[in-house]
Amino acid sequence: MxxxxxxxxxxxxxxxxxxxxxxxxxxxxxxxxxxxxxxxxxxxxxxxxxxxxxxxxxxxxxxxxxxxxxxxxxxxxxxxxxxxxxxxxxxxxxxxxxxxxxxxxxxxxxxxxxxxxxxxxxxxxxxxxxxxxxxxxxxxxxxxxxxxxxxxxxxxxxxxxxxxxxxxxxxxxxxxxxxxxxxxxxxxxxxxxxxxxxxxxxxxxxxxxxxxxxxxxxxxxxxxxxxxxxxxxxxxxxxxxxxxxxxxxxxxxxxxxxxxxxxxxxxxxxxxxxxxxxxxxxxxxxxxxxxxxxxxxIRAELPELPRAWRRRAVAQYGLPPYDAEVLTQSRALVDYYEAALRESSQASGAGTDRPKVLSNWIMSELLRVLPGDDERAIKSSPIPPRHLVGLLQLIENSTISGKIAKDVFQKMFDTGQDARTIVEREGLTQVADEGALGRVIDSVMAANPKAIEDYRRGKKEAKGALIGQVMKETRGKANPALVNRLLEDKLSQT
Amino acid sequence: MIDRKDVEHVARLTRLALTEPELERMREQLNSILAHLDTLRAVPTEGVEPTSHAVDVVNVMREDEPAPCLPRDVALANAPDPSDGLFRVPRIIEE
Structure with a gap:
């Protein structure tokens, strides 16, 4: 003061x-x-x-x-x-x-x-x-x-x-x-x-x-x-x-x-x-x-006002107050979020915290490329709520990794196309095929005998370097959890 | 009664530059108008609601529909000094 x-x-x-x-x-x-x-x-x-x-x-x-x-x-x-x-x-x-x-x-x-x-x-x-x-x-x-x-x-x-x-x-x-x-x-x-x-x-x-x-x-x-x-x-x-x-x-x-x-x-x-x-x-x-x-x-048609929406978003969707505050910077953004939630509840694949995941993506990705307080910009977003939900589904069903998803998001924004179209066209599907991944891992192991030696001597971080090589070979498309499991299997076998 | 100061004040508010004889003439005329209002004041108005409109009509409204505008050259036809589609006026001096 x-x-x-x-x-x-x-x-x-x-x-x-x-x-x-x-x-x-x-x-x-x-x-x-x-x-x-x-x-x-x-x-x-x-x-x-x-x-x-x-x-x-x-x-x-x-x-x-x-x-x-x-x-x-x-x-x-x-x-x-x-x-x-x-x-x-x-x-x-x-x-x-x-x-x-x-x-x-x-x-x-x-x-x-x-x-x-x-x-x-x-x-x-x-x-x-x-x-x-x-x-x-x-x-x-x-x-x-x-x-x-x-x-x-x-x-x-x-x-x-x-x-x-x-x-x-x-x-x-x-x-x-x-x-x-x-x-x-x-x-x-x-x-x-x-x-x-x-x-x-x-x-x-x-x-x-x-x-x-x-x-x-x-x-x-x-x-x-x-x-x-x-x-x-x-x-x-x-x-x-x-x-x-x-x-x-x-x-x-x-x-x-x-x-x-x-x-x-x-x-x-x-x-x-x-x-x-x-x-x-x-x-x-x-x-x-x-x-x-x-x-x-006129009274009967009054819409829900920002404070009321924030209270409801916290109580009903479990959003942190901060997220609710960010989303109420415009009517269009709240509408966008609500529309995405509706799409999401109709879409398959549950179990994840969709309300929070959606607000994360809107806050960190959508609001990076669009001004949240600009009604017109949000309303005419090249990525409609349906496309955002489609992208999240591809992550949930392990078709793509979260990292690749961010690149796909940018491409969706640039082209107005949906996630699946982009992923299929550009071959970004996460390699989740054990046989295909196994072959990549074999070749990485063959090329890095020293890392394997280090790992066996107890240097556990050597495994990280091998995973990194596999991700590099697959240009980030490999399912990281699967790589980890397959690599551990192979390291313990030899 | 309206005195010279009142006339000067009103002239200033309406941006009128009155000469000495005009100021005096306005003072006389305004006072005779006020005298006429005194006649009206004699009418008994006890129990009569103040009225702003002579017609007993309320709620005249139009729908929010855009209508054609004037062509710009017509809108500017009476402007003494138009400039690039704008009305040009002497610089505003703050008082």
Whole structure:
């Protein structure tokens, strides 16, 4: 614990903006494909032309309700949209349609893992709004004379979730964001891709002398777009505030920007009136009255969430908690694992600890060649779960050795073919034919009289050298247990 | 009553550069609008729920179906300074 952390208590709340995985935008039919050429996914509504009318995307509301239920929030009977006014060129209407006094849902919580246990972090509210366009700068930020605007993102459905100030350290904040992202991915409401900006985070942080009751002055930090940056920025900010208080200064309520490359936060010098958003009810959108039956339908279809899956994987499959944690880094990976388990239970050959063997292969081999947190990559794996199970069967029935299996795995990944096809084509079948192996052993023994002599004089490790020679002659295809038995027989005979 | 400071504040929020005579004219006009609201305030509203919409309609939603977009040259047709398919705007200066 740092010196600052011991003198002061840290109070953090996070605001997370998640782009919903809808096919069209929040209030118009423009598609939401990431990476389309600039300004090719716009229409009069999302360009803010006069006289247009927004219409709410039903799926976005459904995703909002689904998320609210996963966080045990109260879904409000009625909610309304509001205009939030400010001027910035990435927002053509000069107001953002958001929700203010009557959000979609309120009062929930998210359980997170912290050192030595779990904690429940309050969720204050969850509301829907629209994203803004993207600003690019000509040249560097410092020297740019002009900005360029791409409105493809303008109007994309966003869900903002505000936590209560329940987080007590930068590490907890990062842990919250991880758990949050994982829930959203499992719900299928957001792809969680932080590099593409699908998930963005702002933090409110204050410190107060340990044990003192009133909260300190809070500072908002923007631009926290990775788990690492959330933690680094908050660590910096807590240190900065502690140093200021130690020096007898006061903390100014302000918005600061995290400069990831430089490792510090800087004041955005925003004048107070900038927060004068002049909210009022959006006259172009009628209120929503959320049908209770709809909410119950969505509740009934909630998928199993990561924490619940981990608990079940440990209890039912006997997986170590670590394995369960690794597998829940994406929904796709859990689906992959479950599919492999199902294949495996239908496949012949039991007796081995399939759940653990499968997780071993996924963790050490599949995740070596594919990023586990990339939904698309895992879903389109060149090695489908069925092929992985097929490979494990070949090991179990001694067709190939575990060592050869790793090479076969790589070839499966490169070609998309199943294990049996590769093994047969490349003649990788383990030599388990006693006669064939016996002949190889005879020739190895004939070529290594000294090793045999050493063995007879009691140098037992000489046998290892002979086994190595046999494996070399068979290019690793010999069944090691069989080689050992045959060699011992022959050594004791002569 | 709206004074000069209020008008300056609102003008700043809406990024309007008003001249001295314009500021004064706006102050007068805004005050006369507020005076009109005083007339409305005289209407008894005891027991009336606050209303944000004049029509009694809720839950207007559309299905999540992508629709055609504007061709890019049309989207950019009114842009004063388009550049490579982007809207070019003066550099943003943080306040």
């Amino acid at each position: 740092s010196a600052a952390a011991s003198r002061y208590e840290t109070v953090i709340g996070l605001e997370v903006h998640a782009q919903l995985s809808t096919r069209s935008k929040m209030f118009c039919g423009c598609p939401t494909t990431f990476g389309a050429p600039p300004n090719t996914q716009t229409c009069p509504v999302c360009l803010g032309m006069p006289g247009v009318l927004p219409v709410v995307n039903r799926r976005a509301v459904e995703f909002g309700i689904r998320t609210a239920l996963a966080f045990s929030c109260r879904v409000n009977e009625a909610c309304r949209f509001a205009r939030k006014h400010y001027y910035y060129p990435d927002m053509p209407k000069n107001y953002q349609i958001s929700q203010y006094e009557e959000p979609l849902a309120e009062d929930g919580f998210l359980e997170i893992d912290v050192e030595g246990g779990a904690r429940s972090i309050g969720i204050q509210r969850l509301h829907l709004e629209e994203d803004v366009g993207k600003l690019l700068h000509e040249g560097t930020l410092e020297t740019a004379q002009a900005s360029l605007v791409d409105f493809n993102r303008s109007g994309v459905a966003l869900m903002e979730t505000v936590s209560r100030p329940d987080l007590s350290s930068p590490a907890e904040a990062a842990s919250y964001l991880r758990a949050f992202r994982s829930v959203l991915i499992f719900l299928g409401v957001c792809d969680g891709n932080m590099e593409e900006g699908s998930l963005r985070c702002d933090a409110n942080v204050s410190i107060r002398p340990r044990g003192s009751a009133p909260l300190g002055t809070k500072v908002e930090i923007k631009n926290l777009n990775s788990f690492r940056n959330v933690q680094r920025a908050l660590e910096f900010e807590v240190r900065r505030q502690a140093q200021a208080l130690d020096a007898g200064e006061r903390i100014v309520q302000e918005t600061r920007l995290w400069e990831a490359d430089r490792g510090y936060t800087r004041s955005m010098r925003t004048k107070e009136f900038a927060h004068d958003y002049r909210y009022f009810p959006e006259p172009d959108l009628v209120p929503l009255q959320i049908d209770r039956r709809w909410v119950e339908e």
